Amino acid sequence: MKKLFFSLLVLVAFSGVAQQVYELDATMDEKPFRETLNLGGSNPGGQAIAFNNHYMTIGGQPVIPITGEFHFTRYPRQYWDESIKKMKAGGINVIATYVFWNLHEEKEGTFLWDGDKDLRTFIKLCKDNDIYVIVRIGPFCHGEIRNGGLPDWLLGRPLNIRSNDPLYLSYVERLYGQTAKQLKGLYYKDGGPIIGIQIENEYQHSAAPWGLTYPGQPGDLTAADRDQALTQEGVGISEAENPYAALGNDHMKVLKTLAVKAGMDVPLYTATGWGNAAIIPNESIPVTAAYAYPFWTPKRDYSPFFLYKDMHKSPDYAPVRYNPEEYPVFAAELGSGIMSVYTRRPIAVHKSLDAMINRCLGSGANGIGYYMYHGGSTPKGQSSFMSDEAYALPKISYDFQAPIGEYGQVREGFHRLKLLHFFVQDFGAQLAPMQTVLPVNARKLKPINITDLRYAARVKGSSGFLFLNNFQDDTTMVAQKNFRIRIKTKGGEISIPETGGINLDSDENAVFPFNMDVNGAHLNYATAQLMAKDEKADARYYTFFTPNGTAAEFSFAPGVTVEGKGITVDKNNRRTIIKCNNAITEFKLTANGKSVKILVVDKATALKSYRVTIGNKQYFMFSDALVLQHKKGFECVSDVPEFEVSIYPKYNVMPAIGAGNAERLHDDDVFSRYKITLPKTDIAISSRQVSANKWAVTLPASLPENANDVLLTVNYTADTAMGFLNGELVADEFYKGIPWQIGLRKFLNGKSQEMVFYFRPMQKNASYLIDLQPYPESIPDFGTASKYLKVGAITAATQYKTTITF
Structure with missing residues (x-):
């Protein structure tokens, strides 16, 4: 078998800057695709969903699903449709959602499926918006909710949870039966949107603490008795040998049998497979995770999730309980944000989000999924708060610093991620069968290395995509200047670029195509990132964008005719090179009797x-x-x-x-x-200080005309903050150095109200200050005092909306 890859670094004098030339051998033997998984199914129209050990197909076409987690029970139902449309606008084509047992059966024997707990209505709205669904049915979920989703009353029953205990299984069977009633007729086989079911969560890997506990008491984890010794808190590596692994896999099979018996018949079953967790061998796809900013670790540290690897051979959080080469690489929990707990408050840098997806795609992932993609607020139960209070989470907020926030705010990560989503939607059929090629130094690179270029390729035949990443969490990468990459393919060697070099700014990432057909024209390479295409349009077009610091250059095989403004064309008998001179450029190519337009925009424009x-x-x-x-x-x-x-x-x-x-x-x-x-609207609010720790704010009675929401911004420096209406806690936040933003629309009732805010002072020795150290402006000057509290401006602003129709 040929050597899979090698790398060479050459220094060349170029414009006074030493040029780095890297080499990558992509002439490897291709891995076989095997269709051995007992998964798949068809809809009434005969369109089949199928899987091999590398990727998923729909109607025989390779696809890379893009899944965003959104918990319907954590968001008001009157805004579900809007949120689903936001997710679709961001390029999400599958929504994953939990069925939290304790929210639906808080009181034993009484199931609630109405209001914000109306699972069936939520799934129907997904269908109306033409978006697929994966339902995570538990029984254990985690999700930073009380008991990980298990009802309190289960603790008081004579049974052993998360095991084949007959009484426990009888309760699970009842739960699955009730859930299945809500899903009836909405499965893919019925023409519905539900393509997948997740069984359990992190089984024999992780658990949550029971909510019935005492301050200072060690966590009493929601795991079977036999699994307690090997159960950990949070996602991580588990290298210990589990003597009950076979029993764990068997329990997962039993749960799947109960789900199918209840009617949950879908093409795809998933199981969280990281850290030696149990799966259903050959009958479920073990999904993976990556959290760069975990709250469950004792300190900030560099994560490995921005270094390329072959994830089909070596999954993240390995060792795992399965042979990874027998399953496609599907990610379900890529940390697009993170929660805060009282003692740890990591800041999720949104530039990390697309960098992580770039790395996962370049490392062989053929399914990407986010936890969370859309934040929310955990509803209060009948008897207690339903957030994970034992873990010291906020009692209400589940914002997760996600691309779409707790109140529907669209953030930087939303815009950054959608650029990769558009690419995956249009070029997933080409990318999915491609295999990962790495330089030889890939195994030696460590996260602490901020100077070396991080790169990989996905290749099939001579065609492929070059992946570059220059982001690392908790540090700043050195900007990459004046480098080239030579790729040895089965069809010959290609240099990107042909002459000169590429620049890639710190924190940037890029995907460049090579040896690709563009509607009849052979693209040798581009130093612009593919975004989308439309080959059905009257005038076919491809869109690209230039990553920050990078100049757009295209090399086509001979025989193309080029027309356009703002470009420089260099032709010889070997190729035609086109350089874009403007931030926004369009040119027309004609080759082999076919024409196509190429649109190139800068990244700032692409983000819009x-x-x-x-x-x-x-x-x-x-x-x-x-x-x-x-x-x-x-x-x-x-x-x-x-x-x-x-x-x-x-x-x-x-x-x-x-x-x-x-x-x-x-x-x-x-x-x-x-x-x-639109007509400008000023929101009149007034605030007054009630006591040393308490402020009262008068809210508008209703939304202004043509407003989508009113966003209240509270500028403060403190430990924690709480918001009350009529004496009831309705909003809270743990300070992270970021102004607190609250969407008011769900609270306004047509009457004048006061929202009362209560702040607790920051302590000088607070453990979470370690997370604020990269942002020294967020840490106050305590002077000689041991605590600090400051409340600044409290303002309100209209979020406008209108409709446009053509």
């Missing part, structure tokens, strides 16, 4: 992009506003009353606007451009 449909045709909209697709048009949500919308390809129709005014701007060479102006 949304894929939309107008009149059954695909377009891109670029806007600072959030653009949500509706059946008859678009809803635009903006933090300011004036914003622009640009459309590509050009669409020369003046839109109708639901509120405000629309103005056609002078088109540039590439986009149709419109300016939307």
